[in-house]
Amino acid sequence: MGRYVIRRLIQAIPVLLGATLLIFCIVFALPGDPIAALFGDKRPDPAIAEVLREQYHLNDPLLLQYWYYISGVLFRGDFGVNFADIPVSQIMAGKFQITLNLALTALTMEAVIGVGLGLWAALRRGKATDTMILASTLLLISVPTLVTGFVLQLLLGVKLKQWTGADIFPVAGTFAGWRSYLLPGFVLAGTSIAYLTRLTRTSLAETLRADYIRTATAKGLSRRRVVGRHGLRNALIPLVTYLGADLGNLMGGAVITETIFNLQGIGNQLFTSVYLREQPVVVGIVTVLVLVYILANLVVDLLYAVLDPRIRYE
Amino acid sequence: MTKTTPDALPAEGGPGDGPLLAVDNLHVEFQTRAGVVRAVNGVSYTVGAGETLAVLGESGSGKSVTAQAIMGILDMPPAVIPKGEIRFRGTDLLKLSEDARTQVRGQRIAMIFQDALSALNPVFTVGWQISEMFRVHRGMSKADGMKKAVELMDRVRIPAARQRVHDYPHQFSGGMRQRIMIAMSIALDPEVLIADEPTTALDVTVQAQIMELLADLQRESQMGLILITHDLGVVADVADKIAVMYAGRIVENAPVYDIYKAPAHPYTKGLLDSIPRVDLKGQELYAIKGLPPNLLDLPSGCSFNPRCPYRQDNCVTDAPPLYEISGVRSSACHYWREVLDGERQ
Numbered sequence: 001m002g003r004y005v006i007r008r009l010i011q012a013i014p015v016l017l018g019a020t021l022l023i024f025c026i027v028f029a030l031p032g033d034p035i036a037a038l039f040g041d042k043r044p045d046p047a048i049a050e051v052l053r054e055q056y057h058l059n060d061p062l063l064l065q066y067w068y069y070i071s072g073v074l075f076r077g078d079f080g081v082n083f084a085d086i087p088v089s090q091i092m093a094g095k096f097q098i099t100l101n102l103a104l105t106a107l108t109m110e111a112v113i114g115v116g117l118g119l120w121a122a123l124r125r126g127k128a129t130d131t132m133i134l135a136s137t138l139l140l141i142s143v144p145t146l147v148t149g150f151v152l153q154l155l156l157g158v159k160l161k162q163w164t165g166a167d168i169f170p171v172a173g174t175f176a177g178w179r180s181y182l183l184p185g186f187v188l189a190g191t192s193i194a195y196l197t198r199l200t201r202t203s204l205a206e207t208l209r210a211d212y213i214r215t216a217t218a219k220g221l222s223r224r225r226v227v228g229r230h231g232l233r234n235a236l237i238p239l240v241t242y243l244g245a246d247l248g249n250l251m252g253g254a255v256i257t258e259t260i261f262n263l264q265g266i267g268n269q270l271f272t273s274v275y276l277r278e279q280p281v282v283v284g285i286v287t288v289l290v291l292v293y294i295l296a297n298l299v300v301d302l303l304y305a306v307l308d309p310r311i312r313y314e
Numbered sequence: 315m316t317k318t319t320p321d322a323l324p325a326e327g328g329p330g331d332g333p334l335l336a337v338d339n340l341h342v343e344f345q346t347r348a349g350v351v352r353a354v355n356g357v358s359y360t361v362g363a364g365e366t367l368a369v370l371g372e373s374g375s376g377k378s379v380t381a382q383a384i385m386g387i388l389d390m391p392p393a394v395i396p397k398g399e400i401r402f403r404g405t406d407l408l409k410l411s412e413d414a415r416t417q418v419r420g421q422r423i424a425m426i427f428q429d430a431l432s433a434l435n436p437v438f439t440v441g442w443q444i445s446e447m448f449r450v451h452r453g454m455s456k457a458d459g460m461k462k463a464v465e466l467m468d469r470v471r472i473p474a475a476r477q478r479v480h481d482y483p484h485q486f487s488g489g490m491r492q493r494i495m496i497a498m499s500i501a502l503d504p505e506v507l508i509a510d511e512p513t514t515a516l517d518v519t520v521q522a523q524i525m526e527l528l529a530d531l532q533r534e535s536q537m538g539l540i541l542i543t544h545d546l547g548v549v550a551d552v553a554d555k556i557a558v559m560y561a562g563r564i565v566e567n568a569p570v571y572d573i574y575k576a577p578a579h580p581y582t583k584g585l586l587d588s589i590p591r592v593d594l595k596g597q598e599l600y601a602i603k604g605l606p607p608n609l610l611d612l613p614s615g616c617s618f619n620p621r622c623p624y625r626q627d628n629c630v631t632d633a634p635p636l637y638e639i640s641g642v643r644s645s646a647c648h649y650w651r652e653v654l655d656g657e658r659q
């Protein structure tokens with residue numbers, strides 16, 4: 001097991017390098033001049049601009065720039081500084097926490113609501129409840145996040161507060177603690193909840209057709225025990241995989257949600273930094289996101305072996 | 315050991331006249347999109363304590379569906395049981411409440427399935443799965459249940475049971491897995507054990523060992539054993555009597571010896587003639603011509619008539635009842651006498 005983990009981490013290095021190089025090239029290819037952007041509407045003094053350009057290696061070839069950057073990350077854990085000389089790691093730190101909170105809230109909602117609805121639908125297969133749950137997942141999948149975001153913000157945030165006088169779901173910022181994450185968390189999790197509901201329903205329905213379910217029934221066990229113990233334990237395996245892999249998606253996909261709800265997470269930061277062409281910040285954020293993906297996938301694979309004894313890693 | 319006895323059900327060895335288990339004129343249909351599949355069309359057989367009944371028939375003849383109806387593990391819907399009785403110690407199981415049936419299932423009537431790899435839960439250890447019987451039905455602790463599991467694994471002759479009790483099903487060979495199924499099924503000393511093609515997935519030497527084990531266990535416990543098979547050769551040594559099924563019906567009921575000596579139904583005769591025999595080595599094997607009937611659209615009269623070498627005109631119009639030949643023998647053929655006398659028409 002230990003050797004497997006080490007091998008997987010070594011395999012992750014080229015993935016990490018490839019992803020960062022790719023994003024480096026894309027950021028580099030963006031039109032516009034970062035130094036000019038730094039001065040806003042004012043025209044920079046050409047001499048000062050040239051000094052800054054030199055200082056940030058902007059005149060060097062792309063690959064060399066990349067080398068300066070990645071060697072700093074790999075050998076010194078240094079993500080560099082932005083054009084205002086603030087360390088990128090410092091910019092990311094607080095924001096990363098916000099996005100992580102948001103993503104974990106979304107993941108929890110996904111697990112609870114998605115799996116719950118899926119189980120309910122599977123046990124009422126073909127009945128009205130099942131049809132209704134399926135229809136609402138379809139709705140959730142087909143409406144864009146932008147729309148669900150604004151609509152829920154208006155209804156559950158603004159209107160609900162007007163009607164009840166209580167600020168149950170804060171609509172912006174993080175000043176209300178964990179409650180601030182409820183609404184954006186749900187919006188972020190929306191499509192995933194729908195997919196997980198469907199996946200749970202299919203997975204459990206398929207599991208309940210298995211021979212060992214018939215055996216469990218023949219053992220004289222209650223329906224509850226047959227479904228809840230023998231069925232669910234098996235149906236869970238693909239769900240855990242989905243949930244684990246989704247953590248990366250949620251963190252990377254938080255840009256729209258963070259913007260709607262004005263959460264100062266890395267999604268928001270990424271948006272700003274792309275706009276300002278702050279290569280080091282953009283690349284830094286992407287690097288961390290890639291790392292999250294890789295680690296989440298590794299955890300999923302290890303969990304897989306825990307859940308399914310037929311799988312062994314050596 | 316105490317047994318929980320549901321209200322309507324006589325205790326073990328209690329009153330209840332007649333045989334231990336009697337299936338009487340059982341009908342099972344499946345409501346499908348293509349129409350009504352008549353899988354079981356009036357099956358009757360009995361098994362007594364300490365007796366072994368072999369249920370023989372081609373694949374699709376309704377053997378498993380009958381067994382599942384006895385166990386009460388058919389999915390209803392799509393299955394419906396429009397007619398028939400399943401009497402266990404005189405009580406019709408079909409009239410019991412679901413709760414009362416759950417009390418019978420696994421504890422008093424148990425079942426072994428064909429493919430132990432898929433029939434055992436892949437994510438629980440075999441010890442967990444065997445001991446579940448004791449934990450759930452006898453309220454035993456985990457540790458005591460595990461001890462019982464080891465005892466049972468010893469009893470079905472699994473080597474190094476104490477170590478292997480913590481292994482998962484996929485870590486065992488096919489034969490050992492089937493022994494685990496058997497151990498689980500006999501855990502609570504059932505009065506009836508149904509084994510649905512327990513050796514079909516195994517190779518020949520292992521088949522014989524499993525059969526021997528079942529026979530030994532039955533002798534020790536005096537349970538009634540129903541052995542389902544499509545292979546007469548497998549059960550010949552252990553069965554007391556045979557029920558031959560065709561298209562969801564019993565076509566012949568008889569003691570093993572009688573059937574071997576002289577079958578009383580053309581289908582049974584065809585089955586016997588298609589068994590490879592040492593004394594007829596080199597000769598081409600006989601095969602029953604034609605295909606099993608479509609259960610959505612059974613032939614009129616005798617279901618076997620399109621394939622029957624004895625067929626007469628009335629076979630196409632009149633369905634034969636189960637004719638009583640002797641106290642222990644019956645045949646669903648208008649011309650059983652001719653068949654019994656061996657006159658091929």
Ligand SMILES: Nc1ncnc2c1ncn2[C@@H]1O[C@H](COP(=O)(O)OP(=O)(O)O)[C@@H](O)[C@H]1O
Nearest residue numbers: 344351353372373374375376377378379380609
């Ligand atoms: N759930 C079901 N839906 C429709 N038909 C079924 C179902 N289960 C069994 N059958 C049909 O019942 C017939 C008898 O099946 P079975 O009892 O399994 O045969 P066997 O004698 O091989 O055990 C088969 O033709 C099968 O197609």
Ligand code: SF4
Nearest residue numbers: 616619622629647648
């Ligand atoms: S009743 Fe007629 S068709 Fe049917 S088995 Fe007998 S002889 Fe053949």
Ligand SMILES: [Mg+2]
Nearest residue numbers: 377378510511
């Ligand atoms: Mg079968």
